[in-house]
Structure formats: structure tokens, C-alpha cells
Amino acid sequence: MHSEKLEKARAYEKREAARVPEFQRPAFHMSVPIGWMNDPNGFSFYKGDYHLFFQYNPYGTHWDTMHWGHVRSKDLVTWEYLPAALAPDEPYDEAGVFSGTAMEADGKHILMYTGVTEHMGPDGKKVIRQNQCIAVGDGENYVKLSANPVITGDMLPAGCSREDFRDPKIWMENGVFYAAAANRAEDGSGQIALFTSGDGEKWSFHSMLDKCENRLGRMWECPDFFPLDGRQVLLLSPQDMMAQGLEFHGGNNAAFLLGDYDRETCRFSGETVQSADYGLDFYAPQTLEAPDGRRILIGWMKSWDADLLLDGFRWNGMMTFPRELTLREGRIFQNPVEEIWKYYGKEIVYRHVELQGQREFEGISGRTLDLTVEAEAGSYEAFRIFVAKNERFETVISYDPGTSVLTFDRTGCGVRRDCACLRRIAVRKQEGRLKLRILLDKYSAEIFVNDGESVLTSLVPTPLEADRIVFETEGKAEVSMTCHEVRKSESR
Ligand code: FRU
Numbered sequence: 001m002h003s004e005k006l007e008k009a010r011a012y013e014k015r016e017a018a019r020v021p022e023f024q025r026p027a028f029h030m031s032v033p034i035g036w037m038n039d040p041n042g043f044s045f046y047k048g049d050y051h052l053f054f055q056y057n058p059y060g061t062h063w064d065t066m067h068w069g070h071v072r073s074k075d076l077v078t079w080e081y082l083p084a085a086l087a088p089d090e091p092y093d094e095a096g097v098f099s100g101t102a103m104e105a106d107g108k109h110i111l112m113y114t115g116v117t118e119h120m121g122p123d124g125k126k127v128i129r130q131n132q133c134i135a136v137g138d139g140e141n142y143v144k145l146s147a148n149p150v151i152t153g154d155m156l157p158a159g160c161s162r163e164d165f166r167d168p169k170i171w172m173e174n175g176v177f178y179a180a181a182a183n184r185a186e187d188g189s190g191q192i193a194l195f196t197s198g199d200g201e202k203w204s205f206h207s208m209l210d211k212c213e214n215r216l217g218r219m220w221e222c223p224d225f226f227p228l229d230g231r232q233v234l235l236l237s238p239q240d241m242m243a244q245g246l247e248f249h250g251g252n253n254a255a256f257l258l259g260d261y262d263r264e265t266c267r268f269s270g271e272t273v274q275s276a277d278y279g280l281d282f283y284a285p286q287t288l289e290a291p292d293g294r295r296i297l298i299g300w301m302k303s304w305d306a307d308l309l310l311d312g313f314r315w316n317g318m319m320t321f322p323r324e325l326t327l328r329e330g331r332i333f334q335n336p337v338e339e340i341w342k343y344y345g346k347e348i349v350y351r352h353v354e355l356q357g358q359r360e361f362e363g364i365s366g367r368t369l370d371l372t373v374e375a376e377a378g379s380y381e382a383f384r385i386f387v388a389k390n391e392r393f394e395t396v397i398s399y400d401p402g403t404s405v406l407t408f409d410r411t412g413c414g415v416r417r418d419c420a421c422l423r424r425i426a427v428r429k430q431e432g433r434l435k436l437r438i439l440l441d442k443y444s445a446e447i448f449v450n451d452g453e454s455v456l457t458s459l460v461p462t463p464l465e466a467d468r469i470v471f472e473t474e475g476k477a478e479v480s481m482t483c484h485e486v487r488k489s490e491s492r
Contacts, residue, residue, distance in 0.1 A: 002141070003089035009067055010083040013058045017081060020315055023464075026441040027368040027488040028343055029301070030071055030079040030319045036061050037317025039167075039222060039284035040298050041068055042085075042102030045291060046109045046139055050076055052298065052319070053085055053111070055099055061309055061316040066096035068113065072139070075339045076296065076322045085111070085142050086135055092117060092149050093133060099167040099222055100132070101286060105177075105200065111135045111142055112179060114166035115149050129153060130165040132181055134200065147201045151179060155205045156193060159186040165193075167222045169286075173263070180209055182220045182236075189213060190220025190238065194266055209268050210234055216255060216273060217241035217248075222284045225261075225268075228295055229327035232261035234268055235276065235297075237284045246405070246426050247275055252304050254285050256332050274332055278425040279408065279446070279457035280306070282320065295325045296337060301444055301457055306419035308461045310443070320457055321439055321446060333452035336439060340370060345485035352376075355383075355479050358472045363483065367467050370484045371438045375399070377431040380475035387440060388413060390466040397447060401432040406449060406456075413462045428453055432477075441486070 002010075017033035025031055035058040042053035049072045056069035068086035071079040086097045093115030100113030115133040118126055131149030135142040153162030164184035171178050177197040185191045189212040197203040212220055217238025224235040234257040241248040248255075254277060257270035276285055277299065285299030299320045309316045323334040348363035364371065367388060375383055384398040395410045404427050411421040427434065427449055437448040442464060447456040471479065 003087060005087035005089040006084060009058050009087050013069075013081075013084060016058070016314070024310075024313060024315070026318055026444065028077050028340065028486050029321055029441050029444065032056065032069065032315050032317040033081045034058050034315055036063055037069065037300070038063065038302070039099045039300050040286050040319055041099050041113065042111050043286050043288045043298055044102040044104070044109070045288055046102070046104050047107075049074060049139065050288070051102065051109070051139065052079065053102070054317070054319070056084060058084065061314065066098055066116075068097055068111070075342065076337050077339050077343055082140060085137070086113065086144075088116075090115070090144060090148065092131060095128070098130065099284065101169045101224070103170050103172060105172060109137045109139050109142070110170065110200065111137070112168045112170040114168065114181075116166075128163045130163060132168045132179060145201065150197075150201055151181070151195050151203045155195070155203070156183065157205065160184070160191075160193070164219055169223050169225055171225070177203075179203065180223050180225050182223050184219050185211060187214060189218050190236070192220065192223050192234065207266055209266070210257070210270060212238070217253065222286065224286045226287055226289070226295060227261070228325060228332065231258055231327060232268060233258055233332070234270060235285060235287065246424050249420075249423060250280070250282070250303060252283055254283060254299065258327075258330070258332065272330065275454070277455050277457050278423055279455070280410070280420055280423055281308075281444075281459045282457040285320075287325065294337070296322050297325055297334065298322045299457070301459065303420075306417060308415060308417060308419070308459045310461050318444060321441070323452075323455070326452075331453060334455050335448060335452040336370070336437070336446075340486065343486050344370070345487045348483045349481070351480045353479050355471055355473045355477045356475070358470060360468060360470050361481070364469050364481065365467050366469075366485060367440050367442050367464055368486050368488070369440050370486050371440070371469070371481065372483075373436050373438070373479060373481045375432065375434045376478040376480075377433045378475075378477050380432065380473045380477040382474040383434070383477055384472040385436070385438070386468070386470040386472070387438065387445065388460050388462040388466045389468040389470055393462045393466040395445065395460050395462065397436065397438070399427070399434050401434070404429040406434075408445075408447065408456050408458060410458060410460055413460050415461060423456060423458075425449070425454060425456060439486075
């Protein structure tokens with residue numbers, strides 16, 4: 001038996017998602033069935049399938065009444081829409097079923113999320129409370145525990161906020177359940193509270209895994225915590241960051257803290273901070289460990305500060321293409337998961353072409369493709385790639401080998417809002433050598449720089465008829481490129 005609220009959401013999404021014209025949908029990215037989507041939630045592998053849940057308001061293209069939507073995939077590329085998993089239908093989560101994570105235990109799929117409540121205080125001010133809850137299911141239907149909320153703000157040490165306490169990451173080690181949730185400390189900035197449990201129902205506070213102390217933005221959201229090639233990563237989405245140089249221009253950003261974890265004492269010591277993405281639309285990523293051991297990340301492809309919804313669209317939300325994380329010389333590299341190969345259509349290759357001035361290449365055009373461009377070390381002063389281009393629109397990716405700065409500029413892409421359109425990023429200097437892998441999927445561009453040393457993810461709301469790709473150099477450059485058309489996934 002499901003609640004009326006969940007039944008209503010399921011009936012609504014089934015009816016209305018089918019009315020979204022197929023041409024609006026990205027070809028190889030997951031998009032919300034109908035309405036609004038923000039953070040990825042519960043990204044996990046369960047009984048032979050990848051599962052992805054998401055913050056979801058089926059009823060409108062704006063944030064409201066958070067549910068958990070649900071999709072499933074065999075290969076991280078083709079996502080099948082499943083009925084919404086959770087609705088805000090209990091007294092302890094009636095103001096929203098907020099973000100969280102998932103794991104498998106005893107053959108069951110365990111979801112841990114934040115239940116939000118709101119009521120009027122005696123002074124007439126709104127009182128918000130955020131607590132952590134569990135729902136257990138079979139991969140399609142989930143039942144909330146009668147013991148919910150299993151972790152409450154009262155378990156936190158004195159001075160910790162009860163209002164900003166959310167987005168639990170759940171995992172198990174040596175028979176013990178752990179949960180790490182974001183919290184606001186007395187100094188107004190974020191911290192990550194660690195809880196433990198023997199049975200998954202009775203939890204107690206263990207320690208603070210890390211504290212922001214106003215060094216990395218303010219409140220931290222959506223923590224993920226995982227080992228990577230012998231080190232440990234605390235992945236965070238810090239709010240209200242102040243930009244430093246070319247770093248952290250997104251306001252709300254996502255960052256990897258790379259360090260070590262002492263499992264005896266549960267102490268994490270972060271050593272380096274790395275931006276998870278330099279683009280204009282990226283937030284709240286989370287990861288899973290695939291059965292073959294790969295660590296895979298997916299993020300929400302949108303900024304909280306800009307809304308580039310297209311005219312007439314009844315859906316507003318896409319996820320990034322899933323990326324594999326690897327550690328190389330102390331830096332986290334990100335690359336599209338290899339499963340994309342299965343979706344390749346025609347391949348066009350050009351090797352060692354001399355470029356001077358502007359040029360287009362036969363076969364290299366379109367809005368759903370995986371394009372790798374390599375410029376050799378040479379005597380050029382500027383190198384530009386224009387994508388999603390026609391007489392009226394263009395988005396420009398340009399590289400200055402002198403400063404080794406890469407610029408993404410969607411000023412001309414047809415935005416109808418006053419929003420950030422330009423991002424500059426420092427790239428490893430290699431005497432002019434540069435490798436860019438660009439995934440275009442209709443209304444988005446993801447740029448993987450130098451085999452994944454950094455990534456820029458942005459929405460490109462340009463009409464689809466703008467499909468030219470133009471190369472331009474100042475000076476002479478030798479360029480090679482490989483372009484694969486990426487074909488639409490078959491089932492949803
Ligand atoms: C991050 C976030 C989370 C919260 C969710 C609510 O984007 O603010 O902290 O759980 O969105 O939808």
C-alpha cells in the first residue's frame with residue numbers, strides 16, 4: 001500500500017512524461033521524466049542494475065514539494081523511468097524528502113534521506129527541522145521505517161544547527177553502518193557529522209569527520225565519502241563560495257577533498273582541495289562503486305543561480321554523463337564512462353591537419369557527439385572551437401597557449417536570462433599541446449581537458465538547427481580529431 005501522495009505522483013508522471021516530445025530529450029543523458037529535478041540521490045548498484053534517484057517535483061518546472069524520482073539502468077547510459085520512490089507523506093518528512101544515498105544490505109535496497117518538517121513557533125517564526133530517515137525496498141517499492149526519523153538533530157552536540165542537517169551518505173564497513181550528514185556549525189559554516197549503528201535503526205553520534213571553519217564556502221551540502229586508489233575522498237557541495245583566482249566561480253560549487261582516513265579513529269585528514277567541475281552548470285554530485293571496482297560520479301547539470309529552461313519545455317533537469325574517477329599524481333581525473341562506446345554511430349577521423357584561420361571539416365558537425373580534438377605543440381597564439389553554431393548562435397571554447405587558459409563562452413548561445421556565460425580555467429601547460437574531449441548532447445556541453453585533469457559542464461540552450469562546428473587558429477596549429485556521433489538510447 002502506498003500513500004495517496006505517492007500514488008498521485010506516480011499516476012501524474014506516468015501520464016505527463018509520455019507527453020514530452022522525444023526530440024526535446026537528450027540522446028545519452030538522463031533527464032527528468034516531467035517537472036523539476038535537482039540533486040542525484042541514492043546512486044547505487046543493486047541486484048544487477050544501476051539505480052539513480054533524484055530530487056523531484058513532478059508537478060512543475062520549479063523546486064517544490066521534494067519527492068524522490070527513480071530511474072534504473074544496465075549500462076549507465078540508457079535509463080528506464082520507474083515510478084517515483086518516495087513522497088513527502090509522513091509527519092516527519094511532510095515539508096520535503098530531501099537528498100540522501102543508498103546501499104544494499106541483506107539483499108535489500110536501503111535509502112537514507114533527509115525528512116524535513118516546518119511549523120510555526122510561538123513567536124510566529126517558521127521552525128524548520130531536518131532529520132535523517134530510512135526507507136527499505138526491493139528496487140521498485142520502498143517502505144519507510146516505523147522508527148523514523150532514525151537520526152535526529154537532538155543527537156548532535158550542543159551548538160549544531162537542527163535546521164541545516166541533511167543529505168546523509170550511508171555505507172557499511174566491518175558490519176557497522178556509518179552515516180555522514182552535512183550540518184551547520186555554530187560559526188555558520190559547514191561540518192560533516194558522522195553517526196554509527198549496529199542494526200541500521202538505532203544510531204548514535206560518533207564524531208565530526210571534518211569542519212569547514214569558513215575556509216571552503218559556508219554550509220556544506222551533499223557529502224560523499226569514499227576510497228580512491230589508496231586515498232580517501234570527501235566530496236562536498238559547498239554553498240556561497242568566494243572565487244579565488246580562476247577557482248570556484250560557481251557560487252555553490254562542488255569540491256573533492258583528497259586525504260587519508262584512519263578507520264580506527266574515524267578521522268579524516270583532507271590535504272588538497274580540487275574543484276569537481278569548472279563549468280556553469282554543475283552541483284551536488286555523488287558516486288557509486290561499480291561491480292568492477294570503478295568509482296563513478298554523476299552530478300546535477302544545473303546551477304541554482306540560473307534557470308535556462310527552454311520555451312515550452314515541461315521538464316527542467318538533466319544529469320551529467322557518468323564519469324569514472326581515477327587518481328594520478330595526487331589529482332583526481334574524470335573521464336566519461338566507457339559504456340558510451342556502445343552508442344557510437346559513424347566515426348570521422350582527421351590526423352595531423354594543418355590549421356590556419358577558420359575551417360570546418362566534412363562530417364564534423366551535430367549536437368549529439370563525442371569529439372576529441374588534439375592540438376600539437378606549435379606556433380599558434382589562439383585556438384578556438386565554435387560549437388552549436390549557425391549564423392545566429394555560437395558557443396566558443398578557446399585556448400590561449402601563452403597563459404594556458406581555456407575559456408568557455410556561451411554568450412552567443414541564445415540565453416534569455418541575465419546569467420553567467422563565461423568561465424576561464426587554468427590548464428596544465430604543455431608547450432601548446434592540448435587535448436579536449438567534448439560531449440555535446442543537444443542542450444549541454446561537457447568538456448574533459450587533457451584526459452580528464454579537469455571538466456567543464458554547461459547547459460547550451462541553443463536551437464538544435466545550430467549544428468556547425470568551426471575551428472579557428474591565430475597562427476598555425478597541427479590538429480587531429482576524432483568525432484563519434486552518439487545515438488539515442490532505445491528504451492526509457
Ligand atoms: C542541494 C540541496 C540539498 C537538499 C536538496 C533539497 O542542492 O539543497 O542540500 O537536500 O537540495 O532539494
